[in-house]
Amino acid sequence: MRARVGISRARIVLLLLAAPALCMSVPLGARAAQTVSLETSFHPNRLGARTTIEFGFQVHNTVSRQAPSPVTEVDLHLPSGLGLATSTLGLANCEPLALIAGGVSGCPANARIGFGSATVAVPAQGEPIEEQGSLTALVGLPNSEHLEVLFYAEGHTPVFAQLVFPGSVLDDSAPFSGRLNTAIPLTPTWPGGPDVAVTRMTSTIGPRGLTYYRHVHGKFVPFYPRGIAVPKRCPHRGFPFRVDLTFMDGTRQSATSSVPCPR
């Protein structure tokens, strides 16, 4: 069962002083058209090495001065052969309720598997206002069927919010070994107001920038988790990724990217 999507409602603080710029309603029924692009990389990019995956997608609105339709689902397809299971990422599990209540520090450090950022467009009169927040990826509660991943997003200005996006690593078909399927909750700017729209999301999955801890003789000893194994053979056109985005307006867009074979 998926982790529940959580929005800490007690923590959503509306900057009412900024309301005059934000209160103008976005015309109902306006359907923004959007396209999406994807970037992916390995750090390091070496065959047979242990690596950190970095991915980022961006939503491009084809209608000027209007926020794109909010993303409601992200499907990131991962290349075949990546040794995620033989990494030591996620040696602990994060309880979604603890994440909502306490933020990232509410979960064990050993549950973190990556970090990044998310940019959202807040509808407003004139140009949409962009807000960038931090993103942390953590392993969720154990599941006998698939790996659960939680994305914790935190933004401050102009809308203060802390959000949890539940994701699952599901089976996939060739040339992909699995897909990270993440639900993006609709987030109103204010009660009854328009929803913010994710326009950009980047994240790592891997040990880069992470420190884990183990208990040794009564002390916490830091160590770095083992990364994701890169296959020893590279496909002809590099390691393929694909992202499929579903939008609130009912449309779906996809983008592909390949990590080039190391020279």
Add this chain to the structure above:
Amino acid sequence: MHPNRSGDPVARAAREINLRETGHLHAVGEPGTTIIERGTATGTFNCSIAVHLAIVSANKVTATFTVRPGGGSITGRGSARFAQKGANGYFGGTIAITGGTGNFAHASGTNIGISGVISRETFVLTVHVHGQIHV
């Protein structure tokens, strides 16, 4: 059938064995998308055991095992679901006997259960194999 001293073929009765093995293994080499494990098994046979776990995806592995009781070997292959919980990975599925050598040259069997737990840090593996085989 195998020949006796005079060369005449002699029938050998097939027998059914309730195979129940528990193996304790450690990784050999650098695990990547395939983990090669070797160790010892106890149960129906007390012998050496080797297991190859090929990581198909985050949720699925293929498993090949070989046990070497006296007089031959028995090999099986199948797939299993994989789930990680904290520092351990758990797998469970079924395998089929793919062949044997020596006294077990005619080994066969299907729907043989395989399950186990592997430490994601040290790759120390405990595996259970259980099912009916014909030899």
